[in-house]
Amino acid sequence: DARVTQTPRHKVTEMGQEVTMRCQPILGHNTVFWYRQTMMQGLELLAYFRNRAPLDDSGMPKDRFSAEMPDATLATLKIQPSEPRDSAVYFCASGHDRANEQFFGPGTRLTVL
Amino acid sequence: SQKIEQNSEALNIQEGKTATLTCNYTNYSPAYLQWYRQDPGRGPVFLLLIRENEKEKRKERLKVTFDTTLKQSLFHITASQPADSATYLCALVSSSSNTGKLIFGQGTTLQVKP
Numbered sequence: 001d002a003r004v005t006q007t008p009r010h011k012v013t014e015m016g017q018e019v020t021m022r023c024q025p026i027l028g029h030n031t032v033f034w035y036r037q038t039m040m041q042g043l044e045l046l047a048y049f050r051n052r053a054p055l056d057d058s059g060m061p062k063d064r065f066s067a068e069m070p071d072a073t074l075a076t077l078k079i080q081p082s083e084p085r086d087s088a089v090y091f092c093a094s095g096h097d098r099a100n101e102q103f104f105g106p107g108t109r110l111t112v113l
Numbered sequence: 114s115q116k117i118e119q120n121s122e123a124l125n126i127q128e129g130k131t132a133t134l135t136c137n138y139t140n141y142s143p144a145y146l147q148w149y150r151q152d153p154g155r156g157p158v159f160l161l162l163i164r165e166n167e168k169e170k171r172k173e174r175l176k177v178t179f180d181t182t183l184k185q186s187l188f189h190i191t192a193s194q195p196a197d198s199a200t201y202l203c204a205l206v207s208s209s210s211n212t213g214k215l216i217f218g219q220g221t222t223l224q225v226k227p
Contacts, residue, residue, distance in 0.1 A: 004156075033215075043157070043202065043217040056212045091156050100145060100206070102215065104156030 002026045004105035006092050012111045018080040021108045023092030024073055032075045033093040033102060034060075034067055043091070049075065050097060082112045115140040117218040119203060125224045132190040134221045136203035139184065141216075143205040146186050148177055151200045151220065160201075161188075165208065193225045 005024045013019055025032050034046040047067035048056040057067060064086075066078045079086055089109050093102040116139040126132050136146070145164045149157035163170045163179045163186065170177045176189040190197050200220040206213055 031213075035217075042219040045214060045216075048212060048214060056214055093156070097213070100162055100213070101147065101159035102157075104158070106154075107156055 004092055004094050004103050006105040006108050008108060009106060010109045012113065013082055014113050015083055016081045018078065019082050019110060021077045021090055023075040023105060025075060025092070025094030026103055027073070029094035029096050029103070031095045031097050032069060034075070034077050035091040035093065036088045037091060037107070038088045046077070084112045086110060087112050117141070117203065117205060117216055119218040119221045121219060121221070123222040123224055125226065126193055128194060128225055128227050130193055132193045132197065132223055132225070134188040134201050134223065136186040136188070136218055137184060138205060141205060142208045144208040144210070146179060146203060146205045147215070148188050149202045149204065151202060157202055195225045195227050198223055198225050
C-alpha cells in the first residue's frame with residue numbers, strides 16, 4: 001500500500017532553532033508539494049517540485065524557509081530560524097503530472113515556543 | 114481579489130439524508146476542480162476531479178457538479194452515514210497557471226448524526 005511518509009510527526013522547538021522536516025514521496029511520482037495548514041489560513045502551498053526541480057515556491061517565506069529534493073526519494077523543508085508564527089501542520093504530497101490528484105502524507109505538527 | 118469560499122459553518126445532517134456542500138470561486142478561471150476529504154489529524158484524501166467542460170461527475174454515493182456561469186461547484190453525498198463525518202475541501206487549478214498549482218478552500222466540516 002504505497003503512501004507518502006513524513007518525519008517527524010510532531011516537533012516542539014524553541015524560537016530561533018532550526019527545524020528540518022522530511023518527506024518520502026510515493027515511488028514513481030514525479031511531483032512533490034509542501035503545504036502548511038493553520039486554522040486561520042487553511043491549506044497553503046509553500047513549494048512545488050516537478051522531476052526534483054523547484055517549479056513554484058512563491059508561497060514560501062524565502063528569508064527563513066528552504067525546500068530541496070536531494071534525490072527522488074527525499075524532499076526536505078527547512079526553517080531557520082524558526083518563529084512562533086511558524087507553528088502549524090506541514091503536509092507533503094506527491095503525484096504524477098499525468099494525473100491531477102495529490103496524495104498527502106500524515107503531516108508534521110510543528111510547535112515553536 | 115481571487116477567492117475560493119466554502120461554508121465555514123459546520124453542516125449537520127441526519128443519517129440517510131443527502132449532504133450538499135458548496136464551493137464558490139471569484140476571479141478564477143478553473144481548468145479543473147477537485148474535492149478532498151480530511152479527517153482530524155490526517156492529511157487530505159482525494160475524492161473527485163471535475164474539469165471545466167464537465168457538468169457532473171459521480172463516484173458511488175458522491176456527486177460533484179460544476180457551473181462555470183455561477184462560478185460554483187456542489188458536492189453531494191447521498192444516503193449519508195456517520196462515517197462520512199469529516200472536513201471536505203475544494204481546490205482548483207487555474208487555467209492561467211503554467212505550473213498546475215492547486216489552490217484550496219478553507220473546507221466545510223460535515224457532521225452526520227445517527
